Structures are given as structure tokens and as C-alpha cells.
Amino acid sequence: MHGTIFTLLKRYVQTQYDHSTWVRLMEAAGLSATSFDHKNVYPDEHMYALVGHAAEMTGLSAQELHEKFGEYLVPDLMYMYQKLLQPQWTTLDMLEHTENTMHRQVRQEHAENAPPVLQVTRLSPDELEINYVSKRRMGALAVGIVRGIATYYDEADRILVEPETSEDGEHVRIRVRRVAAA
Numbered sequence: 376m377h378g379t380i381f382t383l384l385k386r387y388v389q390t391q392y393d394h395s396t397w398v399r400l401m402e403a404a405g406l407s408a409t410s411f412d413h414k415n416v417y418p419d420e421h422m423y424a425l426v427g428h429a430a431e432m433t434g435l436s437a438q439e440l441h442e443k444f445g446e447y448l449v450p451d452l453m454y455m456y457q458k459l460l461q462p463q464w465t466t467l468d469m470l471e472h473t474e475n476t477m478h479r480q481v482r483q484e485h486a487e488n489a490p491p492v493l494q495v496t497r498l499s500p501d502e503l504e505i506n507y508v509s510k511r512r513m514g515a516l517a518v519g520i521v522r523g524i525a526t527y528y529d530e531a532d533r534i535l536v537e538p539e540t541s542e543d544g545e546h547v548r549i550r551v552r553r554v555a556a557a
């Protein structure tokens with residue numbers, strides 16, 4: 376997986392907890408000798424080990440942690456790929472275009488990059504459905520990213536996110552609806 380995701384995980388742990396937590400986490404995951412940078416790609420297993428041990432250490436489930444981390448990632452991802460954002464977009468437009476803009480660009484940057492293929496169907500001006508299919512089973516990260524995008528566009532109180540996960544976790548259907556502000 377993309378080094379950026381690892382460097383952001385490191386920053387997430389350092390800011391939400393502290394640096395010594397990160398050091399303990401790397402030790403627990405058997406990764407003390409590894410350092411992450413945004414230019415390289417690292418095995419997915421490192422991410423599973425880190426999130427798994429982080430879940431143990433925090434008492435949260437791996438799912439909850441993935442979701443929180445997904446929310447945290449968004450401002451940085453938006454900043455990194457800001458050239459691809461259209462000024463008139465809000466949450467649903469952004470989600471509709473992730474596949475053919477951001478994820479496409481990510482794939483072109485490095486042969487080993489493999490963001491999930493997101494099939495997005497716009498059902499109406501206020502509703503869409505995302506089909507997430509990935510062997511990585513990181514649907515909870517996808518849900519977190521969706522929530523983070525709603526927050527980014529200041530629509531968190533209007534966007535409803537309803538995930539439905541297959542038994543093996545490789546397939547998640549996420550309904551996203553915009554409703555009147557509460």
C-alpha cells in the first residue's frame with residue numbers, strides 16, 4: 376500500500392495518542408526496523424498488523440479504527456490531489472468522480488498502487504450508491520473516507536451513510552443520501 380497512507384497513520388497515532396504509542400505499535404507489529412515514506416509502496420500486511428495491534432491497544436475494533444482513520448485521511452488526500460477537484464463539487468459530486476479522477480491518477484503514479492475500484496451510481500441529485508470491492512477488506516476505511524468528505528464539504532449533518540457489508544468483507548455497498556439539515 377501507498378506510503379502516504381502509512382505516514383498518515385503514523386501521524387494519526389502520534390496526534391490522537393502520542394509518539395511513544397506509535398513506537399510501541401511498531402514494535403508490537405514487528406516493524407521496528409521499518410520506516411515509512413510517501414515515495415514507496417509497502418506490503419498490505421504491514422497495514423493489517425498495525426491496525427490490528429492498534430485496535431488491541433486502544434480497545435476499539437479494527438473496523439472502528441479503520442473508520443476513524445479514513446475520516447482523518449481526507450483533508451490530506453484532498454490537499455494532495457487538489458488540482459483534480461472542481462470548485463463547484465460538494466460531497467456527492469466528489470464521490471461520483473473519485474474513481475475517474477483521484478483513483479485513476481493514483482494508479483498512474485505508480486505501477487504498484489492499487490486503490491480499490493469504486494463503482495458509483497448516482498441515483499438522484501441527492502443520492503448515490505458506492506460499490507466497494509477489494510480483497511483488502513477495507514470497507515470501513517471507505518465509510519470513514521465518505522464521512523470525512525462530508526465533513527470537508529461542511530455537510531456532515533446532512534449526509535447519511537448506510538453501509539452494507541458482505542459476509543467475507545470484500546464487498547461493501549454504501550448508500551449515501553443528502554437530507555435536509557437537522
Ligand code: HEM
Nearest residue numbers: 376377452456473477488489490491509511513516517520
Ligand atoms: C480525494 C479523494 C481520494 C484520494 C486522493 C484517494 C487516494 C487513495 C490512495 C492513494 C490510496 C492507496 C492506494 C494504494 O496503496 O494502492 C487509496 C486507497 C483506498 N481508497 Fe481512496 N482516495 C480518495 C477517495 C476515496 C473514496 C471516496 C473512497 C471510498 C468511498 C476511497 C476508498 C479507498 C479505500 C477503501 C482504500 C484502501 C485500499 C483498498 O481497500 O483496496 N477513496 N485511496
